[in-house]
Amino acid sequence: MTDARGSARRNGAAPDRHTPGAPCWVSLMVHGLDATEEFYGALFGWEFRPGPQQLGPYVRALLDGREVAGIGRLPPDRHLPVAWTPYFASDDVDLTADTVRSRGGTIGVGPLDAADAGRLAIGADPSGAVFGVWQAAAHLGTAVSGVAGAPAWNELLTFESATVAKFYRTVFGHEEEPVVSADFDYVTLQLGGRPVAGIHGLGRVLPRDRGPHWVTYFQVTDVSDAADHVVHLGGQVLGPVHDTAQGRVAAVADPEGARFALLQPPG
Incomplete structure (x- = not known):
């Protein structure tokens, strides 16, 4: 379990663009966004910033002003599992999504743009495990590693x-x-x-x-x-x-x- 964020640097340094294939972000979709912010804020010392709006009610968690994770609100009519989802970096999320499908996986969301932050898809591997794919634009992904709360x-x-x-x-x-x-x-x-x-x-x-x-x-x-x-x-x-x-x-x-x-x- 060494550093898992591609080119993200340890001890609070900001990352360059994440290496394609490296985990670059984690996101959680919940029913009670405010209560979840309170829980993780108290546990890890996270602060929160809203956006991007295209993802619905969604906030980015920050440590000392640097982004570490995202939390969004599930639509009331969607009965989906509440689970943390890792995102893997890609230079071309559309091509990656095509490869996922051709290798027996599925794409359930996207590919779609998240404002100017980047482009994403959410899929599942052939066994059913859910993961995300992130093509960075303005938002490179997790910006700190090697510290408590990251x-x-x-x-x-x-x-x-x-x-x-x-x-x-x-x-x-x-x-x-x-x-x-x-x-x-x-x-x-x-x-x-x-x-x-x-x-x-x-x-x-x-x-x-x-x-x-x-x-x-x-x-x-x-x-x-x-x-x-x-x-x-x-x-x-x-x-x-x-x-x-x-x-x-x-x-x-x-x-x-x-x-x-x-x-x-x-x-």
């Missing part, structure tokens, strides 16, 4: 890694680095030798009520304190805090049920 990693939980990893390799040009283990199905997606995302095959352990889905990890200073704060703010801790090679991790959910993870890097 996205730190994106990981796909799915049935098995090999088939779906081939899909992402074909669509986004990822290289694959499998973990060689008899009882652990995991592939790291890389660009230029740098890890950008992970795919974890869980087989029958994958919750049937969720199906394959992406999980965004947000960096925190102290994962136990942050998990306690989640509960205090009306969210849930979904499992015990545990140690990994990348640091201490906790799986949590916000008050509307959107799942995400907290990551405290080692050191």
Whole structure:
């Protein structure tokens, strides 16, 4: 779980344009926008700025004035899952959308323009996991990494890694680095030798009520304190805090049920 934002620089520095295929943004669609702003503002110290208007009621979350994520309001008549969605950078979102379709995925939204910010599409891989594609214009994407409150990693939980990893390799040009283990199905997606995302095959352990889905990890200073704060703010801790090679991790959910993870890097 190293830095996953292409050319985004660590420790608060603004990014250049994200490398095509790199995760470049995360977005959440909810029913209660004001309450969700309060939750994440208190948890991560985010402030919010409205827009773009073409996306409906939508705000961009900022850390020290730099954009880190987006939150929008679901239309009242749309009964869609409340979930964090990672976006992958593309130089040509229309071409990427065509490739998604030709490789067994689907495009549910777009491609469409988001004012002068850029152009986007939202699709699903052949297993059904939802992701976005972003072609940057004025808005380059997540502008800070390596600090508390910023996205730190994106990981796909799915049935098995090999088939779906081939899909992402074909669509986004990822290289694959499998973990060689008899009882652990995991592939790291890389660009230029740098890890950008992970795919974890869980087989029958994958919750049937969720199906394959992406999980965004947000960096925190102290994962136990942050998990306690989640509960205090009306969210849930979904499992015990545990140690990994990348640091201490906790799986949590916000008050509307959107799942995400907290990551405290080692050191």
